[in-house]
Amino acid sequence: MKKAVLLGSLLLAGTTGMVLPSVAAPHTPKAGSSERKAIMNALRPRLGSGRHKPIISPSHLKVERGWAYVEGGFNYEGGAPLEEQFTEGSGTNFSALLHQENSRWRVKKFMYHGDVVAPEFMQAFPSAPRSIFPKS
DSSP states (O other), rough: OOOHHHHHHHHHHHHHHHOOOOOOOOOOOOOOOOHHHHHHHHGGGSSSSSSSSSSEEEEEEETEEEEEEEEEEEEGGGGOOOOOHSSSTTTTTTEEEEETTTEEEEEEEEOSSSSHHHHHHHHHTTOOGGSSSSOO
């Protein structure tokens, strides 16, 4: 009887560990992961008219507790020329803050830039974890 109780306890503990998510910590989703694809797909509509698929090159990507912060640039698939709005002025550098809502990533703030804009994002969204933003 003791063996059965011990075995049952071990199985329950092992199963519980597999089902419960680990403690959230800031991380960078691996290239090709479903999480990274979902974040990049949420950003793509902001990067042009949709005629060409934007290929995003993040220089910074961190995710924690349903928030993601991305800094980077982009080009179009197949070497397609950039749309006129990106060849003059802002260029292709951007920053974006996303939040996961109902299992979908939503862009909460997006800016084309040449400067670091993380402090502005932090001020506008105080509930976003500070650990996802680049260290100054």
